[in-house]
Amino acid sequence: MSNPMPGVEIANTNKLIAKYDNETKTIFGFWVYIMTDCVLFASLFAVFAVLRNNTFGGPSGAQLFSLPYVLAETLVLLSSSFSCGLAVLSAQKRHKNHVIFWFLITFILGAIFLTLELNEFHKFIAMGDSWRRSGFLSSYFTLVATHGLHITIGLIWMAVMIGYIIKRGITDGVLKRIRLISLFWHFLDVVWIFIFTIVYLFGVLK
Amino acid sequence: MIKVKKRWVILVGVVAVLAISYLYLRTVNIPVLEPKGIIADKEFRLLLIVTGIMLIIVIPVFVLLFYILYRYRDSNNKKTKYSPDWDHSRIIEGIWWTVPSLMILVLSIITWRATYALNPYRPIASKNPPLVVQVVSLQWKWLFIYPKENVASVNRLVIPVNTPIHFYLTSDAPMNSFWVPQLSGQIYSMPGTRTQLYIMTNQKGVYNGWSANISGAGFAGMMFKTQATSLANYTSWINKTRKSSPILTLSSYNRLSKPSSYVKPRYYSYPSANLFNDIILKYRVPNFSYRKVV
Amino acid sequence: MIMGTIFASFWLGKLNLKALPPNYIQMGGAVMILSILLGLLLFITVTKKWKWLYREWLTTQDPKKIGVMYILVALGMLLRGGADVALLRTQQSISVGHNMGILSASHFQQIVSAHGTIMIFFVAMGLMFGIINLIVPLQIGARDVAFPFLNATSFWLFFAGMILVNASLVLGDFAATGWLAYPPLSELRYSPTVGVDYWIWSLEIAGVGSLMAGINFIVTILKMRVKGMSFMKMPMFVWSVLGSMFLVAFAFPILTVCLTLLALDRDLGTHFFTAGGGGNMMMYVNLIWAWGHPEVYILVLPSFGIFSEIVATFSRKRLFGYTSMVWAIAAIVLLSFTVWLHHFFTMGAGSNVNGFFGIMTMIIAIPTGVKIFNWLFTMYRGKIKMDSPMLWFIGFVVIFTIGGMAGVLMAVPPIDFQLHNSLFLIAHFHMMIVGGVLFGDFAGISYWFPKIFGFKLNERLGRLVFWLWFIGFLVAFIPLYILGFMGATRRLDHYSAGLGWQALFIVAAIGTVLIGLGVGVQILQIVISVRDRKKLRDTTGDPWDGRSLEWSTPSPVPVYSFARLPHVTERDAFWVAKRHKIKDKSSYEDIVLPKNTPLSMVIGISAFATGFGIVWHIWWLAVVGLLSVVVTIIVRSMDEDTEYTIPASEVKKMDRQLRAEGGLR
DSSP, X not given: OOOSSTXXXXXXXXXXXHHHSOHHHHHHHHHHHHHHHHHHHHHHHHHHHXXXXXXXXXXXXXXXXXXXXXXXXXXXXXXXXXXXXXXXXXXXXXXXXXXXXXXHHHHHHHHHHHHHHHHXXXXXXXXXXXXXXXXXXXXXXXXXHHHHHHXXXXXXXXXXXXXXXXXXXXXHHHHHHHHHHHHHHHHHHHXXXXXXXXXXXXXXXX | OHHHHHHHHHHHHHHHHHHHHHHHHHHSOOGGGXXXXXXXXXXXXXXXXXXXXXXXXXXXXXXXXXXXXXXXXXXOOSOOOOOTTOOOOHHHHHHHHHHHHHHHHXXXXXXXXXXXXXXXXXXXXXXXXXXXEEEEEXXXXXXXXXXXXXXXXXXXXXXXXXXXXXXXXXXXXXXXXXXXXXXXXOEEEOTTOOEXXXXXXXXXXXXXXXXXSOOSTTGGGOOEEEEEEOHHHXXXXXXXXXXXXXXXXXXXXXXXXXXXXXXXXXXXXXXOXXXXXXXXXXXXXXXXXXXXXX | OHHHHHHHHHHHTTOSGGGSOSSHHXXXXXXXXXXXXXXXXXXXXXXXXXXXXXXXXXXXXXHHHHHHHHHHHHHHHHHHHHHHHHHHHHHHHHOBTXXXXXXXXXXXXXXXXXXXXXXXXXXXXXHHHHHHHHHHHHHTTOSSOSOHHHHHHHHHHHHHXXXXXXXXXXXXXXXXXXXXXXXXXXSTTTOOSSHHHHHHHHHHHHHHHHHHHHHHHHHHHHHOOOTTOOGGGSOHHHHHHHHHHHHHHHHHHHHHHHHHHHHHHHHHOOOSXXXXXXXXXXXXXXXXXXXXXXXXXXXXXXXXXXXHHHHHHHHTSOOTTHHHHHHHHHHHHHHTTSXXXXXXXXXXOOHHXXXXXXXXXXXHHHHHHHHHHHHHHHHTTSOBOOOHHHXXXXXXXXHHHHHHHHHHHHHXXXXXXXXXXXXXXXXXXXXXXXXXXXXXXXXXXXHHHHHHHSBOOOHHHHHHHHHHHHHHHHHHHHHHHHHHHTTOBTTOSOBOTTXXXXXXXXXHHHHHHHHHHHXXXXXXXXXXXXXXXXXTBOOSSOTTOOXXXXXXXXXXXXXXXXXXXXXXXXXXXXXXXXXXXXXXXXXXXXXXXXXXXXXXXXXXXXXXXHHHHHHTTOHHHHHHHHHHHHHHHHHHHHOOOOEEEEOHHHHHHHHHHHHHHHTOO
C-alpha cells in the first residue's frame, strides 16, 4: 500500500482513526443496507405470492410442509438470536470469554438451523419435488434458500469474528462490528418469522 | 450586417426543410394519423385533444425561455433589472404548482373516461353480431382461425366492414404484439394466456399489420395485410377457402409452427375446434397432449 | 477421446472454438475491441506508466480520482454504443425490400440490445456516478465519502460488468432480446446461447456496484455534511443526488432479484418466467419495470441537480424556488415507484389498473414542470452568461419539453396502444435520456472540468460540440416520431419497400452522423484543451464566479480537498462569503485520509471471473472467483492500518503554497 502523498509523513494514531471513522456512520450505513435487503426479500415474497398456486400438477405447500419440523427450526433460530443478544451484552461489559462463548453457541445454533433446512430441502428433492417441478416450488426454494444463504454468510462472518476477538480482544472497532453482526442476525430472524408465517403457516392452513 | 444575413440563411433553411418534409409526408401513408377503424379513429382524436391541452403549458414555456434568455442576457446593452437575491415568491410558485395541476386534473378525467371507453376488451356496439377470430402468433407469422366459419389463414386477415371483430389472442412463441395501426391500437399475445381485442371498420381497404414486440430472429418478417371488404365478398372468400384449402390437421399445425419468417399468405380449412384452446392449455397443464381433431 | 471431452468441458465449460465470431462483421467488432485493448496496454508499457497508473489510479480510494475513472470508462462506452448505432442505422437505411442489408437479423438484434444496455448501464450510470463522486463530497464540505473502500469497490464492479459486456464481442454472442430481455424470448428455450447470460451477469455485477454506491452516498450526504449545512442549505445538486440514491437503494434490489430469477430459470431449470411449468412471464415484466422506471429518475434527477447549479451560477442569481425544488424532487422520488405499469398498458390489464397508472404517470409531469418554471425564473432578472454549460441547459429544456409532451401522450392508455413499442416511443425516451441525462452530464463535465483538472475546456469547440449534438439529435429523432406514426416498430432489421419509411430512416442516419461528428469534436476539444492547458489554466479556483463550496478550493482540488473545513451559515455559502468578504480564520488541523489499496480491484477482477465462469458454465472459475471475493473481504476486514495522516503543519504549508501560486484569496 503506497502513500499517495510522497514526502508527507504518516502519523498513525488510534485517536485520529477513531475520530475519522465514527461509529454512527457505519451503523447507519448498515441500517441502510438492511433496508435494501428488505426490498430484496420483499420482492421474493411478492414472487412467492404470485406463484404459490402455480403447482403445475406438483404438490402444494399443504402437502409438503410439516409444521412441527419448521417450528423446531424456528425455535432454534430464535434461540440463536437470543444468544447473539447475550454476546452483545457481554461485549459491552468487555467480557472477552463470555462473548466468545455466546458467539460459539450462536454459531452452533445457526449451523443446526442450516442443517435442518438443508435436510428439508433434501427430503423434498428426494421425493422428486425439486425447484424444477413447478413455479410454486421454484419460488419456495429460492425464497427460503436466499434466507439460508444469508445465514451462511452470517456464519462465516461470525467465525471470522470469533477468531478476531480471540486474537485482538474487544477493542472499540471490534465492538462496532459485534453490533453490526447482531443487527444482521436479528434481521435474519425477523425475515424468518415472515417466511414461517407466509410460506409455511399460510401454506399449511390453505 | 453579417449577423443578419446568417439569421436569414438559417430561417430560409428551416422553412425549406419543413416544406420538403411536408411535401414528402403528403405522399406517404401515416397509419396512426389516418385511421380507418372506429377505435383507431377515437384514439387519434384523443391524441389531438391531449396534445392541444398540453400546448397550453408548453407554448408558454418556450416563449418564456427565449424571452428571458434574450432580455436578461449579460451582453444586453439596455439596463435590465438585476436582483440576485430574489429567490422565491409564493404567488408565482403557487401559479405553477396550480395551473399544471389543474391541467393534469382535466387530463386525468379524460384519461379515466377514455381508458374505459377504449378498453380493448370492451365490445363494440353494432347491429351486426361480432365475428370471432382467434389469433395465434407463431415463430414468425400470424395464424388466424375463424372458428365458426371453419377456416384458417396465415399472414392474411380478411374481415367484413361494419361488423365488430372480436379477437382472442395467444402465442405459441415468445411474446408478440398484434398491431394494425389503421384499425386499432395493439395488444400483446402471450403463451399460456388469452388476451382480447375488438375492432371495427366501415371503410374497405387493405391495411398493414405488424408484431410490435421483438420475438426472435425472424420478427421483422411478421408483417401481414388485413383486407376489409364487403360482407358479400367476405362470405364468398370464406366459402371458397373452406372448399379449396387443405385441412389444418395437428401435423400440419406442427409443421406450420416451426420457425420461419416472411411467410406468404396460406389458407386452411376445418381447423380443429379445440386448437386455439389447446395451444393455451399446452402451457398451463403438465404433460399435455393435443386433443384429437373430431 | 471421451476423457478429453470431459476434461475440456471441466476446464472450459461451454467455451470452444465455435464461440469465436462467425462472420466478418462480427470478427471486425472483435478485432477492434481487442486492438483497442492491446493498444492501450502497449501504450502504457511503452510510456512506462504502469507503476504510476497502479499507484495513482488503480489502487486509489480518492473519490475525485474514482470519479474521473468512472467518466473515462463511460466516455469509452459512449464510443462503443455509438459504433453500435452506426451499424444499426446503416442497416435500417439500406435493408429494404429485396435488400437484406449488411447484418443478419440476430446480429442486428444483439447490437440493439447491446446499445441499450451499454448506454444505460455503462454510459449514463457511469457519467452520473462519476460526477457524483467528484462533486458531492466537495459540495457538502467533506474530504471523502462515508465508506471509501466500498466506493472504490463499486467502481471496480462497474468496471467488471463493463468488461463482461464487451467480452461478448470476442467470445460468444450477446442477448438478441432487446435491452430488457423479456421472457420467454430470453429463456433457454428460445435463446439457448450465452448471449442472455452475458447480459444477466454484467448487469448483476454492475448493479450490485451501483447499489453499494447508492448506500454509500446516502450515508455520505446524511452524515458527513460540514458544520452548519442543514438540509435546507444543501446545494440543489446534493438534494437531487440524495433523491436519486434513495431510488437506487429501493430499486436495485428488485433488479438483482429479477436478474437472479432469470438466471435460475436458465441455469438451474426453475420456472419463474417460463412459458409452461407454472411460470409467469408477466411477473418478469412487472419486476423489471419496478426497477426500470425508477432507473429513469435515478439518471435524470442528478441531471436536474446539475442544471440547477448551472442556471444559478450563469444567471448570477440565487436559485429560484429552492423549497419548491426540494418538494418537487421528493414528489418525483415517491411517484416514480407508482407508475411502472405504464410500460405495458398493452398487456391487457383492466381499465381501472391502466387508468390508475396512466394518471399517476401524468402527475409526475407536475413536479417536473415546476422545476422547469423555477429554472426559467432563476434566469429572470439575472445576468445570463451564455457559456457552453448554459447552452446545454437550453438544449435540454427544448428537447426535454418536447419529449415530455410525447411522454404525457403515451401516459394515456388508449393513445399508448397506438404508440407503444413504435419508433415514437424510441424518440420519446431518447429525448428524455439524451436530452435530459446526457446533456446534463455534458453540461456538468464542462462546468466542473476546471475544478478537477485545473484548466477550462476550449469554449469555441465546446459550442461547436453543442450545436452538432443538438441539431444532430433533432435530425436523428424527429423522423422517428413520424416513423412511429407510420407504424414502424422498434428493433426492425428489415422492412418492405413502399411504406415510405426509407427516406426517414436515411434522414435519421444523417442525424446520427452529425452526432458522431459532435463526438469527434468533443475528443478534439479535450485534446486541444490539454495542449493549451497553460493558457486555459484556472488560477483562481473559481472560474465561473461559483456559489457552492467546491469553488472555494484551489483547482485542481488537492488530495485533502479542504485544507480547513469551511463554515456554512447560509445557502450558496461560497457566494455569500465572497460578497461579504468573509475570511476563514479557523486553524489547520491534522487530516486523515484512506490509504491506497489494490483490494477493491481484486474484488472487481474476482467478480468478473465469477460472472465469466457462470456465463460459460466454467464452474471451477466461478467458485474460485467467489471464494476470492470472500477471502478479499475478510483480508480487508483484518487490516487495521487503512489510513494515513497529513499533519496540520504540512497542510498549512501546502495550502499556502497552492494559494500563493493561484493567487487565491
